[in-house]
Amino acid sequence: xxxxxxxxxxxxxxxxxxxxxxxxxxxxxxxxxxxxxxxxxxxxxxxxxxxxxxxxxxxxxxxxxxxxxxxxxxxxxxxxxxxxxxxxxxxxxxxxxxxxxxxxxxxxxxxxxxxxxxxxxxxxxxxxxxxxxxxxxxxxxxxxxxxxxxxxxxxxxxxxxxxxxxxxxxxxxxxxxxxxxxxxxxxxxxxxxxxxxxxxxxxxxxxxxxxxxxxxxxxxxxxxxxxxxxxxxxxxxxxxxxxxxxxxxxxxxxxxxxxxxxxxxxxx
Numbered sequence: 001x002x003x004x005x006x007x008x009x010x011x012x013x014x015x016x017x018x019x020x021x022x023x024x025x026x027x028x029x030x031x032x033x034x035x036x037x038x039x040x041x042x043x044x045x046x047x048x049x050x051x052x053x054x055x056x057x058x059x060x061x062x063x064x065x066x067x068x069x070x071x072x073x074x075x076x077x078x079x080x081x082x083x084x085x086x087x088x089x090x091x092x093x094x095x096x097x098x099x100x101x102x103x104x105x106x107x108x109x110x111x112x113x114x115x116x117x118x119x120x121x122x123x124x125x126x127x128x129x130x131x132x133x134x135x136x137x138x139x140x141x142x143x144x145x146x147x148x149x150x151x152x153x154x155x156x157x158x159x160x161x162x163x164x165x166x167x168x169x170x171x172x173x174x175x176x177x178x179x180x181x182x183x184x185x186x187x188x189x190x191x192x193x194x195x196x197x198x199x200x201x202x203x204x205x206x207x208x209x210x211x212x213x214x215x216x217x218x219x220x221x222x223x224x225x226x227x228x229x230x231x232x233x234x235x236x237x238x239x240x241x242x243x244x245x246x247x248x249x250x251x252x253x254x255x256x257x258x259x260x261x262x263x264x265x266x267x268x
Contacts (some may be wrong), residue, residue, distance in 0.1 A: 001023045025118050038185040043224040045267040049097040051162045052267060053132045054140050059267035061125070064131045064224045065098035065152040066165050066172065067104045067115065070096045081106045095263060099153035101261040105169050109252040112173045112261035121263035123175040126184055128264060129231050132202035133166035133243050135159050139215055142168035144241045145231055147255070168241050170260035171230035178248045188221045201244055210239065216243035228252035230259055 046052045046061035053060045069076045073093035075083040086108045087093045095115045107115070111124070118121050124132070136142070141156035143149070143165065153164045166172070181188050186198055192206030194214040203219045212217035217233075218240035229248045233241020235241055235258070251261075 009132075010216050012147055013047050020213065025084055025251070034267065035199035036268045042267075046265075050265070051132075052163055053128075054129055055128070055131055056241060060124075060132070060268050061265045062161070062163050063121070063262040064163055065097045065101070066170060066260050067112075068098060068101035068152060069092045069104055077102045078104060078106045079257075081108075084108075084111055084255065085167040088114060095261075097262070099164075100151045102257055103152055105149065105166060105170055105257050105259060105260050106255045107259065108172075108255045109173045109175075111255070116261070116263035121265040123173055123261060124264045126174040126176040126202065126229055126231065127200040129166075129242070130176045132161065132163050132264075133159060133201075133232070135161075136167055136243065139167050140239075142241075143235050144168040144239070146235045149235050149260075167232050167243055167245075168237065169235055171247065172232050172258065174231055175259045176229045177252075178221075178227045180225065180230060181221060181248075183229060183248055185201065188248055190223070191218075191220045191249075193218055203244065203246065204247045214244050215242040216240065217242040219245065220247040220249050228254065234258040 014193060044061055048060040049064055051064050053062055058263060069087055073087045074090055078084060083257055088111060093202055103138045106122060113123050136157065136159055143154055149170050154169065157162050159166060174184055186202045189203055189206045192208055193210045194203045195207045195211050196205035197203055206219060216239040227249050228251060229246065231246050233245040237245060
């Protein structure tokens, strides 16, 4: 299994992403004219609210911001799991990727998958999530110590391809299932601080004290049973949260104020 240290992983990933990817909402303004030509056209690989990620021989569109309820939803700010159920009951209620909105929380994995599908998208895999999270310059500038979720689009917490709040604010569901401690073919170690990872950013080895090479990130695992997976940490994770932070011991049905989601779709 390929294993690389954190600095090299992020360096390689950031270089690859910044050299082969473009931002879907880049615009070209012509001086002295009221005409603005936008690179976002019917032939653009991603919708305007998404960022483009190139993964080898395929490309992925990633919601630029964590999902939030659209203005048409009964509840734009969710204070309990019942609000998500009521939003789902209204067919016109969609998740949106927009700045300065409350992230959609109190949502289970199944509900997140239903909502992404309603928008013609899907929840990312664990590997896809890590790929679009690569390259954040300063994780300490993300929302990891605020005591509550903030609105989407933290200016200081953005990846090279323009995706905000991958680390912190709220945990994000990934479309993955852990069975007896195994995630996407990787046998996860006991809960602890990340000490070694795969090329997909999954922990191979942990230790009892923080490892600054991996941002002092913490993983929670369970060697027995079937669980869902959330990544990135949330507003109360502190230094335990980060690109390698992962909780692989949560029920798929869990619905709390600290877990949200974002959607992806294959590029056109």
